[in-house]
Amino acid sequence: MDPKAQELAERIISGDETVAARVISMIEDGEEEGFLVLSTLYPRTGGAFKIGITGSPGAGKSSIIDRLAYLYGKSGKKIGIIAIDPTSVKSKGAFFGDRLRFKSAEKVEGVFIRSMAHRGFSGGISKAAFGAECVLDALGKDIIIVESVGVGQTELSIYLISDIVVTVFTPDFGDEIQLMKAGLLEIGDVVVMNKMDMPNAEEKAKDLIAYIGDLKKDAPPFIKCSAKKGEGIELLLEVLEEKRREKLGMRREKVKALLLTFIKEELSRGIEKMVEEDPKFNEILHSVQSGKIDPYSASVHFVSELLKDGKMEDYKWRRKG
Amino acid sequence: MEEKRIKVLIAKPGLDGHDRGAKVIALALKEAGMEVVYSGLHKTIDQIVNMAIQEDVDVIGLSIMSGAHIPLTRKLMEKLKEKGIQDKKVFVGGVIPSKDIKLLKEMGVEGVFPGGTPIDDVIEAIKASVKK
Amino acid sequence: MSSARYIKNEKDQILDVILESGIHVKPVYTPKDLEEIGFSYEEDLGDPGKYPFTRGIHPLGYRSRAWTTRQYTGFGTPKETNERFKFMISHGQTGLNVAFDLPTQMGYDSDDPMAEGEVGRVGMAVDTIRDFEIAFEGIALDRIGVGLTINAVASIILAMFQAVAEKYGYDPKTVSATPQNDILKEMIGRGAWIFPVEHGVRLVGDIIEYSMKVMPKTNPVSVCGYHIRESGATPAQEIAYAFLIAFAYIDNVCKRGYDPDEFVGGITFNFNVFGNMWEQIAKFRAARKLWARLLRERYNVKKERNLFLRGIFGGGGYGLTKAQPENNIVRGAYYALVAALSGAQTTALCSYDEAYTIPTPHSALISLRTLQILMDEAGLRDTVDPLAGSYFIETLTKQMEEKILEEMEKIEKYGGIIKAVSEGYIQRMLARQAYEIERAIERGELLKVGVNIYVEGEPKEVQLHEYNEESARMQIESLREIRRTRSSSEVKRTLKELEKATRDGKNVMPYLLECCKAYCTLGEMTNVFREIFGEFQEPSLF
Numbered sequence: 001m002d003p004k005a006q007e008l009a010e011r012i013i014s015g016d017e018t019v020a021a022r023v024i025s026m027i028e029d030g031e032e033e034g035f036l037v038l039s040t041l042y043p044r045t046g047g048a049f050k051i052g053i054t055g056s057p058g059a060g061k062s063s064i065i066d067r068l069a070y071l072y073g074k075s076g077k078k079i080g081i082i083a084i085d086p087t088s089v090k091s092k093g094a095f096f097g098d099r100l101r102f103k104s105a106e107k108v109e110g111v112f113i114r115s116m117a118h119r120g121f122s123g124g125i126s127k128a129a130f131g132a133e134c135v136l137d138a139l140g141k142d143i144i145i146v147e148s149v150g151v152g153q154t155e156l157s158i159y160l161i162s163d164i165v166v167t168v169f170t171p172d173f174g175d176e177i178q179l180m181k182a183g184l185l186e187i188g189d190v191v192v193m194n195k196m197d198m199p200n201a202e203e204k205a206k207d208l209i210a211y212i213g214d215l216k217k218d219a220p221p222f223i224k225c226s227a228k229k230g231e232g233i234e235l236l237l238e239v240l241e242e243k244r245r246e247k248l249g250m251r252r253e254k255v256k257a258l259l260l261t262f263i264k265e266e267l268s269r270g271i272e273k274m275v276e277e278d279p280k281f282n283e284i285l286h287s288v289q290s291g292k293i294d295p296y297s298a299s300v301h302f303v304s305e306l307l308k309d310g311k312m313e314d315y316k317w318r319r320k321g
Numbered sequence: 322m323e324e325k326r327i328k329v330l331i332a333k334p335g336l337d338g339h340d341r342g343a344k345v346i347a348l349a350l351k352e353a354g355m356e357v358v359y360s361g362l363h364k365t366i367d368q369i370v371n372m373a374i375q376e377d378v379d380v381i382g383l384s385i386m387s388g389a390h391i392p393l394t395r396k397l398m399e400k401l402k403e404k405g406i407q408d409k410k411v412f413v414g415g416v417i418p419s420k421d422i423k424l425l426k427e428m429g430v431e432g433v434f435p436g437g438t439p440i441d442d443v444i445e446a447i448k449a450s451v452k453k
Numbered sequence: 454m455s456s457a458r459y460i461k462n463e464k465d466q467i468l469d470v471i472l473e474s475g476i477h478v479k480p481v482y483t484p485k486d487l488e489e490i491g492f493s494y495e496e497d498l499g500d501p502g503k504y505p506f507t508r509g510i511h512p513l514g515y516r517s518r519a520w521t522t523r524q525y526t527g528f529g530t531p532k533e534t535n536e537r538f539k540f541m542i543s544h545g546q547t548g549l550n551v552a553f554d555l556p557t558q559m560g561y562d563s564d565d566p567m568a569e570g571e572v573g574r575v576g577m578a579v580d581t582i583r584d585f586e587i588a589f590e591g592i593a594l595d596r597i598g599v600g601l602t603i604n605a606v607a608s609i610i611l612a613m614f615q616a617v618a619e620k621y622g623y624d625p626k627t628v629s630a631t632p633q634n635d636i637l638k639e640m641i642g643r644g645a646w647i648f649p650v651e652h653g654v655r656l657v658g659d660i661i662e663y664s665m666k667v668m669p670k671t672n673p674v675s676v677c678g679y680h681i682r683e684s685g686a687t688p689a690q691e692i693a694y695a696f697l698i699a700f701a702y703i704d705n706v707c708k709r710g711y712d713p714d715e716f717v718g719g720i721t722f723n724f725n726v727f728g729n730m731w732e733q734i735a736k737f738r739a740a741r742k743l744w745a746r747l748l749r750e751r752y753n754v755k756k757e758r759n760l761f762l763r764g765i766f767g768g769g770g771y772g773l774t775k776a777q778p779e780n781n782i783v784r785g786a787y788y789a790l791v792a793a794l795s796g797a798q799t800t801a802l803c804s805y806d807e808a809y810t811i812p813t814p815h816s817a818l819i820s821l822r823t824l825q826i827l828m829d830e831a832g833l834r835d836t837v838d839p840l841a842g843s844y845f846i847e848t849l850t851k852q853m854e855e856k857i858l859e860e861m862e863k864i865e866k867y868g869g870i871i872k873a874v875s876e877g878y879i880q881r882m883l884a885r886q887a888y889e890i891e892r893a894i895e896r897g898e899l900l901k902v903g904v905n906i907y908v909e910g911e912p913k914e915v916q917l918h919e920y921n922e923e924s925a926r927m928q929i930e931s932l933r934e935i936r937r938t939r940s941s942s943e944v945k946r947t948l949k950e951l952e953k954a955t956r957d958g959k960n961v962m963p964y965l966l967e968c969c970k971a972y973c974t975l976g977e978m979t980n981v982f983r984e985i986f987g988e989f990q991e992p993s994l995f
Contacts, residue, residue, distance in 0.1 A: 336556060336567065388575065388920060
């Protein structure tokens with residue numbers, strides 16, 4: 001075992017925040033060292049309860065997390081928060097503003113807040129988010145809350161890295177109904193309607209409950225909140241704790257799906273470049289571009305050729321692309 | 322592709338609430354491909370150092386318009402040392418008279434950006450400091 | 454700084470001018486332009502002093518009275534500030550505008566750990582009424598209007614002001630203070646907020662309600678488009694947001710059962726003067742007209758004098774440069790000219806060294822002299838609204854009016870000013886605009902003499918105001934002395950009553966007055982509010 005990784009892992013377990021933060025960055029940046037530490041830590045994780053929060057931008061996810069973390073913290077639990085923000089497609093930069101909203105959470109002892117850019121990873125989280133969870137778990141956090149990007153359509157990955165997922169709506173939901181059909185709601189183990197202080201909120205809550213009833217047989221618990229006023233958060237915490245046991249039983253299945261996702265990602269990333277450099281690819285691409293063959297048939301043909309040649313073996317594992 | 326991104330904390334220490342400059346720089350650094358954490362207003366040095374640790378930023382940028390840049394920066398530098406994270410590069414921007422630049426650099430500040438510094442100079446200085 | 458964008462050909466001829474508010478300026482204006490906008494003297498202008506007051510609120514303008522000069526002043530201990538007040542008054546300044554240090558603005562006592570390094574730095578330190586006793590010693594409070602640049606804790610400072618006025622034997626009915634008392638703009642721009650929006654607005658309402666009864670000559674609010682503009686707003690946005698903020702305060706007081714005619718006359722404004730001069734002049738004229746019209750339409754205000762848009766037009770901070778600092782003296786002169794041509798009732802200028810630090814007596818005096826030269830030498834008192842009837846100015850005034858209304862509508866569509874400020878809608882927009890402006894300066898699209906054109910190399914150093922750590926030490930000492938000598942049972946009692954009144958939703962002003970008289974500290978009173986109200990949640994930026 002790598003002695004340096006061993007040492008870093010020990011320091012995290014002994015509660016060193018600086019090292020934990022550094023190792024999360026290493027995982028984000030794809031540094032070998034980070035994964036070595038992670039593999040050392042991994043057997044020691046699993047104790048933390050991981051809560052995912054998803055919902056549209058402006059739904060008040062951060063405020064709910066702030067209050068929830070505060071309540072958990074007050075009961076003596078150590079909290080980790082991972083807030084994921086989008087990476088700009090154009091500049092590759094990111095802006096983290098969520099910390100501003102974690103004002104009450106900041107006041108409790110032992111809160112560790114980390115912002116992460118999703119860096120192009122699909123599914124509403126960053127690829128390193130799972131690694132960050134493991135690090136915070138090893139650091140001794142009892143509760144880890146992950147806030148998804150919340151840009152809509154595909155927030156499915158948060159399901160894989162959380163034990164339980166809370167989907168947040170507001171009374172002015174509208175287009176979200178379309179999202180529900182697309183799966184946003186199906187991943188919600190708990191549904192929260194925030195901003196219940198808005199006019200017509202009660203009516204809208206009824207509408208949403210009806211929609212959910214139509215969509216799902218076992219409707220998830222529905223909680224009305226006003227994070228701004230701190231109302232409904234205690235109930236949310238109770239429900240989360242109630243469902244905790246049942247949800248932990250799903251970890252094996254989730255980790256399988258996560259592993260498959262990572263494999264797919266690694267494969268496609270590694271292969272893409274090799275494919276582009278392959279002369280046969282350029283040949284077939286030319287045929288597609290000049291209209292001789294359609295892209296469907298071309299892809300099937302290309303892959304079967306590849307497998308036949310035994311060329312797959314040449315496609316090496318490439319983390320760094 | 323995973324690669325090293327520069328992560329910066331733009332912080333407003335103390336009671337000064339003039340944040341036009343801090344916001345402009347935060348936006349500019351994001352557009353330049355950096356990951357930017359914004360502290361918000363009225364933060365204590367302890368809060369800022371805590372953020373810098375948890376976010377594992379490469380760079381801390383202090384924006385100070387009130388004239389209190391000397392005591393605030395001194396306190397930050399001491400705290401960074403105490404926490405063993407003096408490897409973070411520190412930049413100070415705001416209303417900074419030229420005569421104070423030397424003093425700030427002696428404290429270990431990497432660069433000082435008085436009002437009117439072109440944005441691209443700020444971006445370049447940050448990039449260069451992280452490469453070092 | 455050029456604020457307009459100029460489209461030029463290769464021969465440096467101007468093909469188009471686009472003002473910040475989005476209006477295109479034509480090369481020539483003729484009577485046809487007035488025809489096209491449907492200009493009517495009666496409806497659009499009216500005589501000076503007559504509705505809709507486009508030409509000014511006084512029939513004779515500066516002939517009857519020159520503008521009030523009110524340079525922003527204050528630093529160190531109350532004693533140092535008192536000396537500077539007297540210095541400025543002895544040089545012909547006709548009003549005061551008190552600058553407070555950041556701990557005071559944020560409700561911390563000078564010995565609070567949060568105040569470290571900031572005591573007396575950007576303004577005068579205030580802890581108890583004792584500081585006001587010293588600061589206003591020997592100043593005729595019944596004759597000189599006093600601006601108090603304070604917002605989050607304006608209620609406390611105004612109570613302190615009343616207490617000291619009474620102590621010096623003035624009837625509160627005769628003193629004229631203008632606490633800035635505009636918390637919403639702090640949330641947009643200047644950042645000196647403490648309490649959440651709804652509580653902040655409540656305190657503004659308390660001050661308005663109290664002033665109308667107890668200090669009728671006091672202007673309880675100065676709504677500051679000024680800082681909104683400093684944060685990146687266009688001139689049209691500056692006026693639009695300020696008006697919406699003013700309406701939010703008016704609504705708060707109306708809900709208490711008052712008729713707007715009872716109090717809207719006390720609401721004043723603070724607007725900025727940098728930028729393209731024609732656009733600013735049109736801005737002020739359009740603002741005066743719109744304010745009168747909107748008060749009539751929205752609130753059915755009847756008394757004519759309640760329709761006056763009064764306030765201070767001045768400052769110009771963002772227009773100043775650190776490079777070639779003396780140029781700022783010249784800029785200041787043009788800004789002041791804009792204010793005079795716009796019929797400013799009160800004015801002040803940022804001093805040429807303010808890009809570095811707070812002004813020295815020398816630089817503050819240059820600003821004052823600039824204002825005096827306009828009134829006493831250049832002829833700005835000769836006739837009212839000298840630009841009236843200009844094809845260009847009248848067209849532009851009308852166009853500005855439309856732009857202001859457009860900007861107001863955008864916010865109302867979003868859900869109103871309170872929502873737009875709480876959720877950061879305006880802050881995000883202004884930050885983006887500020888960024889674009891900075892980039893445009895760097896690209897040379899907006900010209901700044903000494904910065905991106907006619908550059909001179911190494912910047913010159915100017916003589917600067919030096920912060921005196923000794924002042925801070927003395928301030929803390931005097932605060933401790935008061936804590937030792939005051940009656941602690943009185944302090945406890947008055948604070949307890951303040952707490953109860955605050956919780957019960959009563960007007961806090963009479964209770965604050967009692968606290969001030971008992972030598973409660975600013976921090977003690979603010980903490981009562983902090984406990985009950987909590988803190989403002991700064992919205993996320995992007």
